[in-house]
Amino acid sequence: MATPNNSNGTAASKKQFILNAFVMNTPGHLSPGLWRHPRNKTADYNKLSFWTSLATYLDNVGFHAMFIADVLGPYDVYKGPANVDPILAAGAQFPVNDPLYLVPAMAAVTKNIIFGVTASTTYDAPYAHARRFSTVDHLAEGRVAWNIVTSYLDSAARNFGLDTQVEHDERYRIAEEYMQVCYMVMLWEGSWKDDAAPRDTKTGQFAVAGKVRQINHEGKYFKVPGPHICEPSPQRTPFLFQAGTSKAGTEFGAKHAEAVFVGGQTPEKIKDSVDALRKTAAEKYGRHHDHLKILCGMTLVVDETDEAAQKKLDDFLSYGDREGALGLFGGWTGVDLSKYTDDEDFRFVGTPAIQSIVKRWSDTVPGSEGLGWTKARIADFLLVGGMIPTIVGSPTTVVDELERWASISGVDGFNLTHVVNPGSFEDIAEFVIPELRKRGLFKTAVKKEGATAREVFFGQSHLLDDHTGSQHKWK
Ligand SMILES: Cc1cc2nc3c(=O)[nH]c(=O)nc-3n(C[C@H](O)[C@H](O)[C@H](O)COP(=O)(O)O)c2cc1C
Known part of the structure; x- marks a missing residue:
């Protein structure tokens, strides 16, 4: 049943969903073997035109963000050890190209969509990482988010010179100091004053002495004197996504993340993660309950009727590897x-x-x-969507289910996977978004064209005052 609209064309009492497109720079993200489905073009993942078309499309139909997963080693456990043969035919998250290089090109052809890029605190040095993200946040005019991960593959550890992975909770301790270097102590937040680079042709000063400083960080894991080699980008600290749901991961997300991607097969399970995150963020870190957005993954197989959607799923499954x-x-x-x-x-x-x-x-x-x-x-x-839950059905069935998941779990929105691309996001735009809008559950207009990522979610470009990184701003 449709919900009565207010003057903005949205339902007065309902929270509107955040919708992100969950992708990866690889032929087979979460539906192994589907790269060869006739609708799918992910085999062209290594062509820039594939990504600029996708970004343009998602921007036009109103997705909030493109959330790009990444791994730093192959899935080589099955029939292993260290055997990549089983994943080759499916292109199952292998090969996988670096996601960050896609961002400037996609930003150049879009106005609003945010680019959430996964990068690991376990393997990338913080100084180089801060530079890369400042660079793309400049070029994308503030539409960049960092999905902070601590990584989980032994194959990545081996390729970065380790015999095995750093122990799980130790990875989060490293990540904590990594964040200190990045903003707290203080490349992004504290190395440059806002007015440090006036580009003053009269005085001949591009940047001004006394307004750029060393950070001189010396910790257990990192030694970084600084200064930050980039001037502050529109957001300074890129918008912070995080994914990781262990006790240590929840603690980290509650402190640092501005949006968290949680996993789980039922809304009741996801509610446990959501409650733990919000409680820790509020009670331990004094953050406002609405200053942490929480999203869960979802695969939608949708068509005009439940029967047509089931047929579509059967067709997808026939291509699975x-x-x-x-x-x-x-x-x-x-x-x-x-x-x-x-x-x-x-x-x-x-x-x-x-x-x-x-x-x-x-x-x-x-x-x-x-x-x-x-x-x-x-x-x-x-085969379809990996470990991410799947909803199959007509627009009404799918949106009923999305509403149920959100109301039980308390999530703010969804990271939507694709089974085929192009295909899945087009189906969502054709069947799901109109139904969401009818019920007042999805944005009806873009608030401000060219807004930064943080402006879209929180109305300002720089870290909010109750965010832990804010206390280290150089005022
Ligand atoms: C929904 C979800 C998505 C994730 N996506 C990625 C990813 O793209 N790349 C990655 O290296 N790790 C990813 N992770 C892994 C986590 O960042 C983390 O390293 C791993 O889950 C171990 O931490 P945890 O035990 O706290 O969950 C993801 C985790 C979750 C729950």
Whole structure:
């Protein structure tokens, strides 16, 4: 049923969703094997025109952001160790190009869409990282966000000269100091005054002595004298996304993130993460409850009717690559399922660690209680959207479900995956966005053309006063 509109054309009482497009600079992000579907062009991921077309389209239909995932090593656990063969046919997150280079070109052809780029605090040096993000935030006129991750693949660790990954919570301790270097102590926030570079042709001063300073950071993990080699970009600190839901990850997100991407198979599970994040942000870090946006992942397979959407899903599944799916599973969980027979139920066989991973995961999938979680079932389950939950149906069915997820979990919006690209985002624009708008659940107009990322979410370009990085601004 449609909701009555106010004078802005939006429902008076409803919070409007944030909608991001979840992508990766690779042929097979979360639907392994689908690169060869006739609608899909992700095999052209290495062409700039693929990305500029996508950005233009998403900008025109009103998506808030493009959220670009990234990894720094291949998924080589399945049939491993260190074996990439199973993921090659599917292009399953391999090959994967650097996402940051896409941003200036996409920014040049768009006005509003935000570019959320994943970068790891475990492997990129903070000084170089701060420079790269300042550079793109300048070029994109403030439409850049950083998705802060601590990484999870042994293959990445090995390629960065380590025998194995740095221990999980230690990665977050490194990330904490990394943030200190980046803004607190204080490349982005404290190395340059706002008026340090007047470009004054009369006095001959591009930048002014006394308004740019060293930061002289010496910590446990990093030694960075500074100064920041870039002048402040429109946002100074790029808008901060974060993904990671462990206890340490939640603590980190509650302190630093301005938007968090949480995972989970049911809205009830996601609510646990949302509540923990908001409670920690408010009680421990004194942040206003609306100063932390929370999003969950979702795959939408949508068509005019429920039947047509189901047919579309069946067609997608017929292109799925099960070896690629098991390859992704190996990378996400560290478990090599090739060591088991086809009919073993992983809730009950395997090492306790494997059982615990699969059970924790399978328990959260609705309707899975009576069914065995065999290798084949796990592979089938991952073919469309990977571990991200999927809604299949007509516009009414899909939007009813999105409303239900948001109202139970308390999320502010969704990172929407694609099964085919082009294809999935076009289906969302054709079927889902009009239904959302009818119900007052999606923006009806762009607030200010060319707004920075932080302006879009919080109405100002620089960090909010209750954000932990703000106390280190050089005033
Ligand atoms: C929804 C979601 C999306 C993520 N996307 C990425 C990504 O693109 N690249 C990456 O290296 N890690 C990604 N991560 C991993 C986390 O940033 C983190 O490194 C990992 O989950 C371990 O931390 P945790 O135990 O706190 O979750 C993602 C995690 C979640 C929950």
